[in-house]
Amino acid sequence: MLRNWAGTYEYAAPRIVEAATEEHVQRLVREGGRVHALGTRHSFTDLPDTEGTLIDVSGLVGEFSIDPGARAVTVAAGTRYGIVARALDEQGWALHNLGSLPHISVGGATATGTHGSGDGNGVLTTAVRALRYVGADGEVHEVRRGDDDFAALAVGVGAFGIATAVTLDIQPSFRVRQDLYSGITWDALLADLPAVTGAGYSVSIFTTWEPGTAGFVWVKTRLDSDDDAVPGTLLNGRRAEGKDSPLGMGDNITEVGGVPGPWMLRLPHFRLDSEPSLGEEIQTEYFAPREHGAAALEAVRRLGDSIRPHLAVSEIRTAARDDLWLSGAYEQDVVIIHFTWYDHPDEVGALLPRIEEALHPFAARPHWGKVHRYDAAAVERVHPRLADARAVFERLDPEGRFVNAHLQRVGLREPR
Structure with missing residues (x-):
């Protein structure tokens, strides 16, 4: 019996597999059927759940590469923010902000628009420069800031694929x-x-x-x-x-x-x-x-x-x-x-x-990962680009490999 971090949601997926590498994620996706990513389990709803295979990516932590000239760092999606922050600070670098919990994973937090605070600070996802993910075809894809689909996929709520690595903006430590x-x-x-x-x-x-x-x-x-x-x-x-x-x-x-x-x-x-x-x-x-x-x-x-x-x-x-x-x-x-x-x-x-x-x-x-009572119509009323994002998700995943009950309920994926 696997529950979220707070113990207040029990995952219903009949199969849960811990992925050790990006290649392992690819193999699991290529097996067919419904799949979904699970990170450090800080969501409070069925958003990351599935009727198929739940792929636990919290073990994807081996990648960490700083590009000082570009002021960017690429990290494995399962890495916790606190680990990334410590490694950056040791080399004189920083992120623009952190959430209240450093325990959350980079992939999960950015996918749900999680944030810290500050009038001048964007949500954590605004630091995302590039996203590498395994798509419905089982292949590794990359989307970068400025690409046509980036604005839809950066806060992508697991609706189009499984993130394996994220590139973030960095700045000098403070x-x-x-x-x-x-x-x-x-x-x-x-x-x-x-x-x-x-x-x-x-x-x-x-x-x-x-x-x-x-x-x-x-x-x-x-x-x-x-x-x-x-x-x-x-x-x-x-x-x-x-x-x-x-x-x-x-x-x-x-x-x-x-x-x-x-x-x-x-x-x-x-x-x-x-x-x-x-x-x-x-x-x-x-x-x-x-x-x-x-x-x-x-x-x-x-x-x-x-x-x-x-x-x-x-x-x-x-x-x-x-x-x-x-x-x-x-x-x-x-x-x-x-x-x-x-x-x-x-x-x-x-x-x-x-x-x-x-x-x-x-x-x-x-907030996408927290408990609310909005249905699809209510979400669409407050998110003016919801239909556009849904169209991108449907194009990238036409067979609905990453669809689950939650995504359909809030209008992020078409009903099936």
């Missing part, structure tokens, strides 16, 4: 400090949300939707020098002086309290060498246009009394617009509203339609 601010009221936050989300290189607002104060703000400041000063106040909140874990989860948090450190040990919230987050949890997330960010937050806040009994914490982040067809930030800067739920599937299932109704006026887009 240093970051993390500071926590508390006491900011909802009135102050919603009156000037950009002042908070723009307070650092990467900013997260953690809340349980209590009335009064919004929670705490986690600011990651990119440093020119380790002695760069940071403000003592943020709106009507103040910077905390201690180094206590901000999420109440012990010592699995990267170091806060204003201590400068390398980017790869500060941009994630959680440490690679420890178990992240809560464990048994359900996650939900929506991307709303940043121009309507305050109104979207207020709409969710009105549901706070219903949300709180089932919520561990919500995190509010931002991302910059991009041109990737299935990205949550396609052609719009976004505010991203995340929910980490306790393992209360029935209660969460009943709440999601209410949250989605509250966010309906803002055309909020769900």
Whole structure:
């Protein structure tokens, strides 16, 4: 019995095979029948599942090659971001951003439009320069930034093939400090949300939707020098002086309290060498246009009394617009509203339609790998290039080798 990382989804695939090499993936695809890729199991739905063979690519980790002149690194798709980040930093290089968990794989995270935070930072997929994958014909293909199909395939949700290697943009290594601010009221936050989300290189607002104060703000400041000063106040909140874990989860948090450190040990919230987050949890997330960010937050806040009994914490982040067809930030800067739920599937299932109704006026887009209640019509309403992406997937995989129930349900593949 194989479950996702949080233990809240059990895979139904009748056959699960761990692929050791790209050639092994090719052989499995050439056997025929339905196939799908499984990475580090950080999705919370049946998105990566299949009625055929589930190909576990988390063992594809052997490739790592830096091209300093091109400022690019090519890595095996199953490699975890934390491993890539450490190897890059050892050679003086960095990625533009990281997600809150460094445990996620490069292939899986980029395929689902996963992200960190920062008004000026694109989702992780915006760093993808090229993608190598095994297609429905069992052959290895490559698509590069600027190619006709790249905008459809970069955030490709496993709908067209199995990624085996990813080439990412890199930049010189940099240093970051993390500071926590508390006491900011909802009135102050919603009156000037950009002042908070723009307070650092990467900013997260953690809340349980209590009335009064919004929670705490986690600011990651990119440093020119380790002695760069940071403000003592943020709106009507103040910077905390201690180094206590901000999420109440012990010592699995990267170091806060204003201590400068390398980017790869500060941009994630959680440490690679420890178990992240809560464990048994359900996650939900929506991307709303940043121009309507305050109104979207207020709409969710009105549901706070219903949300709180089932919520561990919500995190509010931002991302910059991009041109990737299935990205949550396609052609719009976004505010991203995340929910980490306790393992209360029935209660969460009943709440999601209410949250989605509250966010309906803002055309909020769900995260592909997290739990939501959007059907194909709802997804197409908020993703203007969905039909175009689906047409690319159908052309590359006309027999539906990579089709599964989830992809059909949300309109990413044609019904079969």
